[in-house]
Amino acid sequence: MTDPERYQDPLTIQRVLHATKTIAIVGLSNNELRASYFVGYYLKRHGYRVIPVNPREKEILGETSYPSLLDVPVPVDLVNVFRAPDALPAIAREAVEIKAGALWCQFGVINEEGARIAETGGVTVIMDRCLKIEHARYVGRMHWLGFNTRRITSVRAGLQ
Amino acid sequence: MTDKLSRAEQAREFGFETRQLHAGQRPDPNTGARAVPIFQTTSYVFEDPESAAAYFNLQEYGNTYSRIMNPTVAVFEERVANLEGGAGAVAFASGIAAQAAALFTLLQPGDHVVSSSALYGGTVNQLKHLLRKMSVELTWVDPDDPGAWREAVRPNTKAFFGETIGNPSGNVLDIETVAAIAHEHELPLIVDNTFATPYLCRPIEWGADIVIHSATKFIGGHGTSIGGVVVEAGTFDWSNGRFPVVADASPAYHGLRFHETFGMYGYLMKLRAETLRDLGGALSPFNAFLFLQGLETLSLRMDRHVENARAVAAFLDSHELASNVTYPGLPGNKYRPLVDKYLPRGAGAVFSFDCAGGRAGGQGLIGGLTLWSHLANVGDAKSLVIHPASTTHRQLGDEELRAAGVGPGTVRLSVGTESVEDLIWDLEQGFARVAATTGAASDAPSGAPSAAKGGEKVETA
Numbered sequence: 004m005t006d007p008e009r010y011q012d013p014l015t016i017q018r019v020l021h022a023t024k025t026i027a028i029v030g031l032s033n034n035e036l037r038a039s040y041f042v043g044y045y046l047k048r049h050g051y052r053v054i055p056v057n058p059r060e061k062e063i064l065g066e067t068s069y070p071s072l073l074d075v076p077v078p079v080d081l082v083n084v085f086r087a088p089d090a091l092p093a094i095a096r097e098a099v100e101i102k103a104g105a106l107w108c109q110f111g112v113i114n115e116e117g118a119r120i121a122e123t124g125g126v127t128v129i130m131d132r133c134l135k136i137e138h139a140r141y142v143g144r145m146h147w148l149g150f151n152t153r154r155i156t157s158v159r160a161g162l163q
Numbered sequence: 164m165t166d167k168l169s170r171a172e173q174a175r176e177f178g179f180e181t182r183q184l185h186a187g188q189r190p191d192p193n194t195g196a197r198a199v200p201i202f203q204t205t206s207y208v209f210e211d212p213e214s215a216a217a218y219f220n221l222q223e224y225g226n227t228y229s230r231i232m233n234p235t236v237a238v239f240e241e242r243v244a245n246l247e248g249g250a251g252a253v254a255f256a257s258g259i260a261a262q263a264a265a266l267f268t269l270l271q272p273g274d275h276v277v278s279s280s281a282l283y284g285g286t287v288n289q290l291k292h293l294l295r296k297m298s299v300e301l302t303w304v305d306p307d308d309p310g311a312w313r314e315a316v317r318p319n320t321k322a323f324f325g326e327t328i329g330n331p332s333g334n335v336l337d338i339e340t341v342a343a344i345a346h347e348h349e350l351p352l353i354v355d356n357t358f359a360t361p362y363l364c365r366p367i368e369w370g371a372d373i374v375i376h377s378a379t380k381f382i383g384g385h386g387t388s389i390g391g392v393v394v395e396a397g398t399f400d401w402s403n404g405r406f407p408v409v410a411d412a413s414p415a416y417h418g419l420r421f422h423e424t425f426g427m428y429g430y431l432m433k434l435r436a437e438t439l440r441d442l443g444g445a446l447s448p449f450n451a452f453l454f455l456q457g458l459e460t461l462s463l464r465m466d467r468h469v470e471n472a473r474a475v476a477a478f479l480d481s482h483e484l485a486s487n488v489t490y491p492g493l494p495g496n497k498y499r500p501l502v503d504k505y506l507p508r509g510a511g512a513v514f515s516f517d518c519a520g521g522r523a524g525g526q527g528l529i530g531g532l533t534l535w536s537h538l539a540n541v542g543d544a545k546s547l548v549i550h551p552a553s554t555t556h557r558q559l560g561d562e563e564l565r566a567a568g569v570g571p572g573t574v575r576l577s578v579g580t581e582s583v584e585d586l587i588w589d590l591e592q593g594f595a596r597v598a599a600t601t602g603a604a605s606d607a608p609s610g611a612p613s614a615a616k617g618g619e620k621v622e623t624a
């Protein structure tokens with residue numbers, strides 16, 4: 004049994020959000036109504052370098068799309084996965100091989116073997132969480148739409 | 164970077180009293196204001212054309228227009244969502260508007276709703292007449308009978324609806340059981356939690372999928388503002404095949420599939436970006452501010468409301484001119500086991516009783532009160548009283564009243580937070596008037612006869 008909560012620690016999430024500059028999105032769609040496109044568009048707006056990984060596309064969001072993580076020519080801080088759960092072990096192996104800092108699996112992308120491969124290879128794992136939502140929760144404006152961020156803090160926020 | 168992380172937030176389950184003060188708000192980034200600022204504005208200047216487009220496309224969380232979102236209202240929405248344990252919330256200009264919007268978002272013509280029959284009269288009207296205008300069918304069920312809920316389900320049923328504590332008859336909904344029946348049929352359970360507030364009961368913890376409040380009542384708590392709010396748990400599978408209006412490509416939002424794209428936030432996004440946009444009925448920022456002031460003391464007020472309600476109910480229960488006290492927290496009440504399960508901190512502060520002397524008795528009692536306020540509302544810090552037979556149900560004859568569960572002498576109380584001895588002193592003044600004007604005292608049945616019997620007997624006396 005996989006326990007995704009092991010991979011949802013708020014401090015780890017905040018550390019990854021702040022340490023990341025380059026994000027490879029595996030399974031990014033070129034259809035602007037799909038969830039992955041919403042996430043990619045959002046991350047680009049917030050200053051991350053977004054690298055699409057999708058063998059069926061040449062370019063998404065104005066960025067070159069690569070067939071696999073191994074083809075990405077620059078260092079990747081975070082691998083963000085929008086694929087079926089059983090594709091995860093292979094993606095995790097590639098994430099270890101390219102020395103990615105973290106592997107972030109979206110809602111429902113839960114696979115224990117993939118998580119173990121990444122962790123053993125020194126890659127931080129976050130699972131069953133949405134990268135856009137967590138960014139909006141801790142750095143962005145999620146509370147502007149009345150969503151429950153569960154944040155409780157008296158610390159004055161920075162300029163948005 | 165290290166600086167930011169040095170004050171990063173730990174995983175901690177904060178208590179209810181902490182969250183009623185803090186959830187949804189950080190001190191204002193621009194001014195440092197500790198109180199929630201009132202953003203009294205209709206609209207917001209966009210940074211650039213691209214940002215404006217991203218906001219309208221829902222690709223970025225951004226303020227556009229206060230019919231759809233407002234930063235003061237958003238603090239209120241998040242705070243209620245947090246206290247109820249939901250994924251998020253959308254506020255409305257009234258409780259009735261919140262209910263209409265919650266249903267409108269998931270219904271289409273030809274659908275069917277199953278509802279408890281023990282509801283606030285305004286909700287009964289809304290379900291009966293508004294749904295028919297939308298070509299939606301409705302079945303009323305006895306909320307206490309699980310079999311009735313199950314038998315009412317049809318292939319086109321889309322939701323179950325009930326109140327945690329029914330207004331005014333005090334039925335307590337067996338939320339866990341009714342939610343399980345709804346889920347057997349892949350339907351959401353909608354619960355109006357107005358009378359309990361999230362301090363006394365959190366229906367989502369028992370399986371409810373959507374929780375609605377008239378914030379007008381205990382949430383505001385001071386009788387200043389009309390408003391409502393819809394909270395969604397975020398766990399219902401809107402893509403189960405029964406809800407094409409939520410799951411399919413939306414013609415009202417350039418083909419967006421709300422549930423697929425926004426996942427656990429899909430229903431709430433649609434509720435805001437489509438239903439609130441199209442029906443209007445937005446909560447004003449000033450009213451949201453007043454509701455936030457109310458929420459800050461919710462637990463303190465509710466403990467006190469409950470303490471006073473228990474004392475007033477016990478006083479009435481043993482008074483010779485009062486019968487049929489419907490406070491579900493009374494020891495002998497038939498809902499007591501459900502109160503112990505769902506409302507361990509108390510069964511709220513609204514209930515009714517039958518005053519000896521029938522219609523004249525009820526009117527006499529109210530005429531004799533000088534502290535309880537005679538008006539049509541509940542959930543104020545001030546104690547409130549109303550005689551349905553001469554106000555909200557005035558057009559009905561005695562027989563019709565009885566069918567509606569209201570006796571000619573029925574009086575509804577909303578017990579406030581005053582000194583309880585003063586509340587009881589005032590009720591005694593009222594009963595003295597009843598005795599003087601109807602001569603009921605000597606004939607009044609002691610013990611606890613049924614509503615109809617008590618009313619009838621005294622009326623002929």
Ligand SMILES: Cc1ncc(COP(=O)(O)O)c(C=O)c1O
Nearest residue numbers: 257258259283330357377379390
């Ligand atoms: C239980 C309940 N639900 C809903 C409502 C409607 O709320 P509002 O008056 O804010 O529209 C009321 C109002 O009396 C109520 O008592």
